Amino acid sequence: MTEAALIDWSRAQFALTACYHWLFVPLTLGLAVIMAVMETVYVVRKDEFWKSAARFWQKIFGINFAVGIATGIILEFEFGTNWSNYSWFVGDIFGAPLAIEGILAFFMEATFVAVMFFGWDKVGRRFHLASTWLTGIGATISALWILVANGWMQHPVGMEFNPDTVRHEMVDFWAVVSNPVAVTKFFHSVLSGWMTGAVFVIGVSCWYLMRGREQRFAKASIRVASVVGIAGTVAVMFTGDRSGIHVAEYQPMKLAAAEGLMEGGTRAPFSLVPGIEIPGMLSILATHDIDGYVPGINDLLDGYTAPDGTAGLSAEAKKERGDLALNAFKVYRENRDTDPEAAAAARKVLEENVEYFGYGYIRDREELVPPVWLVYWPFRLMVGLGCFLLLLMSAVLWLEYRGKIERFRWLHAVALCSIPLVYIAGQCGWIVAEVGRQPWAIQDLLPVSAAVSSLSTGSVITTFCIFVAVFTLFLAIEIRIMIRAIRKGPEAVPAENPSAGPETGRTLTSGQD
Amino acid sequence: MDYIFLQQYWWFIVSLLGGLLVFLMFVQGANAMIFSVGKTEEERSMAVNSTGRKWEFTFTALVTFGGAFFASFPLFYSTSFGGAYWLWILILVSFVFQAVSYEFQTKPGNLLGRNTFRIFLVINGCLGPFLIGAAVATFFTGSDFTVDKDAIGNGVAPVISSWGNGWHGLDALANPWNIVLGLAVMFLAQVLGLLYMTGNIDDDTLRERMRKRLWASSAFFLVFFVAFLVHIMTCPGYAASQDGTTVMEPFKYWHNLTGMPAVMAVFAAGVLAVLYGIARTLACGKYRRGIWWAGAGTVLAVVSLFLIAGYNGTAYYPSTADIQSSLTIFNSSSSPFTLEVMTYVSFIIPFVLAYIAYAWRAMDRRPITREEIGSTDDKY
Known part of the structure; x- marks a missing residue:
């Protein structure tokens, strides 16, 4: 008999790893675009200022990237270590995207990230620029394949059950890759990473403005980041809407839980918070029809x-x-x-x-209902924060465009405080997606209770504690190192006057500590 | 494509990734010796930065080895990772510490200090190759597990693969032959690490010191490697017979070697190349390309060992608890369709290797010198 505690701790461990991983990945995805745009401007305009800006964000990227890798490897192997039954039962489909991710994406990242960090003096400008872009493209391709895998768990397609081998077997690769849930999830998640990167860069830049430091760098960073961030947010909203339609169709229980909707019907209302509803709105969101039925x-x-x-x-x-x-x-x-x-x-x-x-x-019908509050509230938080951040980025971009951004000191503080908010929004998104589909490891085909490895609960508790300690330590170190690096600020731009000599490249500008 | 061909092809790809992983563990081997090769901070920085520009490859090879194994032989993935839980968790944790240690070690505000992160590198440098070697040794020595696919029909206890004891993988360390291969891989990694740094760092003091180290590491490697080799060539092995059952066969792995002359030739070539790379570096103080001979030789030798473990009707993951539960490349593989899809994907591997080689050459054109480490900002 599989113990309930074993299932809970195995889930807790997977959730812990996934949540920590998603603290680092979105910043990687977002910063990759922002720093690559900056380096492109440098290569096109040959202006050393942009090189220094790109290099600063690449340094932050590097600090963050390492921890993303560390949490990612655990996540990949946990399918085998903690969900071994799952790994056999659907490994014929699920293993393929993971292997493709390794072959197609990880080697690309590994190769070009090293060129990006250490190649400034070793390779040409164009090769370096290509490496910066390829690092980000590699990270994005990696996201594609892991989200194809995740999308398949939410909405399994393109397979048949084979009782002789006791597993599901892939019969249509294209169906797995073009799974509408996976496609939507890919854009939704990756572009939310752009938001994260943008809000992070804007927040840090506003801190410089507050301190009256690095004015040109801060404003240039704000400009690039808010354009990337606004584009990302608009696309996140659009794909979020698509996502709502998919959930209504393929995972109606997740939708009902996210809305706390006990009794459904047509013209179903959308609950803003308990007690405040918009009539008919849920039907529109879920079916794009005010008379649509939502159970x-x-x-x-x-x-x-x-x-x-x-x-x-x-x-x-x-x-x-x-x-x-x-x-x-x-x-x-x-x-x-x-x-x-x-x-x-x-x-x-x-x-x-x-x-x-x-x-x-399934023993008991109650098992089929995910914990409602843990889906309902994160969903509201995610959507609310997303709207707020769009507003913030639009305001910041507008003021920067009008040349007034320095004067709005309160906005600098708001932007700085918004950095944790974008992370909360991202975490909430995954909580909605993953808690909302409980009890299913694979929708309707395998509940978590039948997916789990046969281990002692004590073993899983021990590894859970090890991972909590290790990941928390890494997070604390990362934050400390980042704060130091941000305080130090970007490298000084060599003076425009060539007679100043090469050594000025290493001197610090006024205002830096 | 014929199913048996696909299964053999994918066992070859897994073997190739395994071979590349062992070669790339020169990173670990070099890390194990940061403190003994580098006496001053400048020298240690040179050593760390030498492998620090390559460690992502090793890490990626490990992840891709796992991913490819999952996609092509999912029953191994579920049985071994879920069963030998602690062995794999220890391997992963040691690599996790390595992943952050390069980036964090010299950064201001890193909380633990430079030497702590370097000690993490040393621990991963020893433990990583040792445990991976011990895990691979179980491909020959066997593990304590059972597989019962009918279990999925049991609504209460549906787990297919079960481990036979509560040690969950740590039991592998109770078999001395697993330890022997673990030590062989650990010392091989050090040999490769020394050869890599010899080529990648241009410094006479370090080179002399590393050459002295190379004598000892090579000797230890050879002792453990030959011992393991003699053991598997003389011990009985797990043979998969035509009817799908597994039986014990005396001298099975020796028979595999003699029954597959091509593999024997590749294996011999691999071993000779490793020895040549070591010997020429030891003999000639100016020789810097030993890593390429020894590295290529390592890939060939490891690939052949994997092929001996899986080809020619052999159970590559034998069960000591229930011999009929043993995994062969036929009873543990993915479906023909999935293997075929993955085979098309594998055609991009040469392209991947090509861009890796291109970037590698571009980055390593000039070896690391004291001047570079002293002046550049682009370092750990």
């Missing part, structure tokens, strides 16, 4: 019939079909060598019910 938690458990005639099975009916599938699987396995007729009959039953396979492991 609530109780509808999904008890079964429902929408006005257009589509019916949703009750939890019990799904459980019944899951039991049929699981039982047919057993009968098939027992008879496949001895009684081909019985095996063929069992296989037919299995094929008819395989889409409910995971329900065979």
Whole structure:
């Protein structure tokens, strides 16, 4: 019997690793674009100022990148160490994107990040610029493949169950790659990384403005970052809307939980906060139709019939079909060598019910409902913060464009304080996506209780504690080093006057400590 | 493409990644010796910066080795990683500390101080290759696990792969032969580390010191490597018979070597190349290309060892608890469709190797000197 505590601790460990990983990845994705744009300007205009700006953000990028790698390797191997049953059951589909990520993306990052950091004096300007871009492109390609993998767990497509090998097998690679959930998730996540990078750069730059330091650098950084950030945010909102449609279609329980919607219906209201609702808004968001039907938690458990005639099975009916599938699987396995007729009959039953396979492991209908508050509140926080940050970046860009940004000291403080907010928004997004799909490791096919490795709970608690300690230590060090690097500021730009000699490149400008 | 061909092809790709990983562990080997090769801060900085521009490759090779194994032989991924839990976690944690140690060691505000991060590099430098070697040795010595695919039909306890004891992988360290291969890989990494730095650092003091170190590291490596080799060539092995069952066969790995003359030739060439790289560096003080001979030789030798473990009807991940649970490349692989898709993906590997080689050459055109380390800002 798989212990409940083992499942909880295994989930906690995976969540911990994923959350920490997502503290570092979005900054990598966002800074990659911003610093590459700056270096491009340098190569085009040959202005040393832009080189110094790009180099400063590359230094910050490097500090952050290392911890992203450290948390990432644990995440990849945890599928095997902690979710071994999962790894066999769907490894035929799930392993491929992970391997492609390694071959296609990680080597690209590894190769060109080294050229970017250490190659300034070793390779030509254009090769260096290409390396900077390729580092960011590598990181983005890596995000693509891991999100293809994640999207597949949320909405499994392109596979068939094979009872002889006891696993799902890929039959359509293109369906896996072009999975609408994966495509939306890719753009939503990567562009939210642009937001993170932008808000970070704006916040740090505003700190310089507050201190009256590095004026030109700060304003140039604000300009580049807010354009990248606004573009990212608009796209994040658009893909967020697509995401809502997908969730309504493929994971209605996640949507119901995110809305705290117990009883659904047509013209379903959107809850801003408990007690304040916008009538009909949820139907519009979920179906792009004010008369669209959105089932609530109780509808999904008890079964429902929408006005257009589509019916949703009750939890019990799904459980019944899951039991049929699981039982047919057993009968098939027992008879496949001895009684081909019985095996063929069992296989037919299995094929008819395989889409409910995971329900065979569900004991109690309550297991099918994710913790509502942990989906409802993060969702609101994410959307609210996203809107606020769009407003902030627009204001900052406008004021910088009008040349007034130095005067708005309160805005500098707001921008600086917004750095943690963009991280909270990103974390909330993943909490909605991952808590909202509980209890499923693979939607409807395998619950976490059947996906977990057979380990002692004590072992998993021990590794959980090790990871908490190690990742927290790394985070603390990263923040300290970053603060020091930011206080020190960008390298001085060599004076325009060539007679000043090469040594001026190393002298500090006034105002720096 | 025929299923058996695809399974063999993917075992070859996994073997190749394994070979590249062992070669790239020159990074670990060099790190293990930061304090003994570098006596002054300047020298240590040269050593750290030499491998510090390459460590991402080793890290990526490890991750890709895992990813490719997952995609092509998922039953190994689920059985070994979920079963030998502690062994893999220790390997990962040692690499995790390494990942941040380069970047953080000389940065102001790093909390723990420069030497702590260098000690992390030393620990990873010893433990990483040692544990990976010990884990790979279980491909020959076997592990305590059972696989029961019918279990998935059990709604209450559906776990397919179970480990036979509570040590969850640490039991690998109870078998002396795993330790022997672990030590062989650890010393091989040091040999490669010394050869790499000899080529990559232009400094007479360091080169002399490293040449002295190379005698000892090479001797230890050879002792442990030959011992392990003699052991597997004489011990019984796990043979996968035609009907899908696994049986013990005396001198199985020796039979594999003699039964596959091409593999034997590659293996011999690999071993000779490693020895040549070492010997010429030891004999000639000015010789700097030893890493390429020894590195290429390492890749060839490791690939052949993997092929001996998996080809010719052999169970590459044998179970000592239940011999019929042993994994072969046939009973643990992905479906033909997935292997075929991945095979198309693998065609870009030469392209990847090409751009790595291009960037590598561009970066290493000039070896590291005291002047460079003293003047550049682009260093750890």
